[in-house]
Amino acid sequence: MFLSQLHREWVRTMPALLTVAGEEFDKSRVTLYCYRHSYAQRHADAGTPVDVLRELMGHKTLGTTQTYYRVTEKRTRRAVDRLVTLQFDRHGGRLWDQAKALLDHEHARMRIGQVALPFGICAEPSNVKAGGHACPFRFRCMGCDHFRTDPSYLPDLRAYLDTLLRDRERLAAAGELDDWARAEATPSEEEITRLRSLIRRVESDLEALTAEDREEIRRATAVLRKSRPVQLGMPTVRPAAGDIRIGRDQ
């Protein structure tokens, strides 16, 4: 007899399976394949890094491994609590230095009072209300009081800096643009400088942590990046076969 048949028979002879809510669980949904998901979920809940889990599960890509588990509410909350103590404003000032753990109502307030950006968070009420699609300041986040970020956005901050530097070079060489158009489209020195110093500030605060704290931040970052929604994207300059257009990342 095949293993799957033996397994089916074993599950059939079990007493009723109940969910946490006390409802009966459909036993036909208990298949051998489910154990791979349970295995991945338990590892993920225990904080096993996704690259380690990928190796344990024999996957080629992290993306495949990530489809095997969900980021639970509890883990997300723990991660938010950990990272909120390292939240920075646009000047690199720490916002919640003393925060140890957010209370329930603070979690709720944070969720409804802010919206995710590609490299941080926006707390501007009209933009939050519009789900992040109505920035009144054309996404000039590096100069905006409503912007904040934390170490989980570090890769995105660096990528944004690279984008600005690339755009600056490309626009400088764009002979088909009038000076005023080029000047308006070119990322400002102020934005680049502000972004550089913000990145340095986040990096240096991370370096100042103990190895144990850094590891905690790394895990919290992995959890939040996994659960983060798809971003709307920021205005950027997108090159297209000999053409330069102002566009928005999707």
Ligand code: SF4
């Ligand atoms: S500039 Fe950025 S932080 Fe400020 S309101 Fe617009 S999206 Fe929000």
